[in-house]
Amino acid sequence: MLFPVVGQLHSGCARVAGVSHPMPRHGFAATQPFELREHAPDRAALVLHSNAVTRAAYPFEFELRVEYRAVPDGIDAAFTVHNAGDAPMPYAIGWHPGFRWPFSQALARGHAIEFEQQESPWVPVIVHDGLFSAARRPVPLQGRRLPLQPALFDNEALCFLNARSRALRFGSPDNAAIAVRAQHFAHWALWCPPGAPLLCIEAWTGHGDAPDFDGELAERPSMRRLQPGQTGSHRVELRFEPAEHAP
Numbered sequence: 288m289l290f291p292v293v294g295q296l297h298s299g300c301a302r303v304a305g306v307s308h309p310m311p312r313h314g315f316a317a318t319q320p321f322e323l324r325e326h327a328p329d330r331a332a333l334v335l336h337s338n339a340v341t342r343a344a345y346p347f348e349f350e351l352r353v354e355y356r357a358v359p360d361g362i363d364a365a366f367t368v369h370n371a372g373d374a375p376m377p378y379a380i381g382w383h384p385g386f387r388w389p390f391s392q393a394l395a396r397g398h399a400i401e402f403e404q405q406e407s408p409w410v411p412v413i414v415h416d417g418l419f420s421a422a423r424r425p426v427p428l429q430g431r432r433l434p435l436q437p438a439l440f441d442n443e444a445l446c447f448l449n450a451r452s453r454a455l456r457f458g459s460p461d462n463a464a465i466a467v468r469a470q471h472f473a474h475w476a477l478w479c480p481p482g483a484p485l486l487c488i489e490a491w492t493g494h495g496d497a498p499d500f501d502g503e504l505a506e507r508p509s510m511r512r513l514q515p516g517q518t519g520s521h522r523v524e525l526r527f528e529p530a531e532h533a534p
Contacts, residue, residue: 288353289381290316290368291345292507294495295417301504303346310344312417312495313381316351330356337371348372361466361526368521370513377505377512379493381472382523388435388479388486390459397460400433400477400488404451411494413443419495435486437479444478444487448494457488463530470522473509490523 292301292314300307311318319341321333332354337347348371356363370376389395409423426445427434431452439445455475458464465488469475472490479486493509505512511519 288316289313289379289383289489289491290351291347291349291378291380292504293379293381293491293493294419296504296507297418297496297498297500301345302502303504305503306346308344308346313383314379315341315344317383321353324352325354329358330354347374347376349376349378360528361524364523364525366521368511368513368519370515370517373515375505375512375514377507377510378519379491379507379510380519380521381476381489381491381493382469383487383489384525385485385487386457386465388457388484390463394460398435398486399458400435401456401458402431402433402447402450402452403454405431406447406450406452410445410447413446413495414498417495418498418500419446420498433477437481440477440479441481444476446491446494447475447477449473450475455488457486459530461530462528464528466526466528468524468526471519472521472523490521492521 292310295312296310299309301310319335321335324334325332335351337349350369350371352367354365366380368378389398408426408428410426411419412422412424414420454468456464456466467488469490472492474491474494476489476491492511513519
């Protein structure tokens with residue numbers, strides 16, 4: 288879970304009203320304990336409230352609710368961010384799941400990502416400290432299809448910023464697939480840790496700072512802003528398509 292920022296902040300700090308607060312890459316949600324608020328055989332809802340630890344990095348009052356629901360052919364994930372304070376609250380959120388790649392050793396070659404819409408074949412060059420430079424590099428898109436090979440991720444993630452696609456399909460050579468649909472997310476990121484048998488398919492609302500960015504947290508590109516009492520909602524749907532049923 289990526290919150291309240293996505294990506295690396297310039298100098299590793301979030302500046303709010305002129306005060307710098309140390310903030311780890313992708314925020315702090317992944318290391319904070321969530322409260323199990325509701326559960327049933329097919330669903331679970333967890334909540335993170337602002338606390339002394341979060342306020343040291345992010346001086347805002349919030350409630351982050353994450354709900355997972357099992358459906359017959361997949362999983363639905365819903366994320367809501369509520370501004371529980373009395374000041375406007377900037378935030379970014381992202382989901383960071385990993386999927387087995389290849390699906391099986393018998394079909395190690397020929398996996399691909401197929402986007403819903405045509406995307407730019409140029410992605411940002413991410414420099415060594417995780418910041419997003421203005422430079423772009425090409426990726427081997429074939430129409431809407433991106434053939435996958437480990438070398439694509441040797442240096443950095445592939446980040447499709449301000450993507451046209453609200454959905455994509457991670458498919459194997461036998462046409463089995465994981466279909467992913469995201470609501471109220473602007474960006475897609477694809478990433479594979481070196482040598483790991485998995486592919487991360489991430490939906491983001493924000494991204495890392497530019498190397499020369501030196502502004503306030505609220506001024507970061509693609510940060511969302513909630514007024515006091517407002518709630519932001521985001522959703523990701525995963526659907527699993529067995530080979531014999533895949534289109």
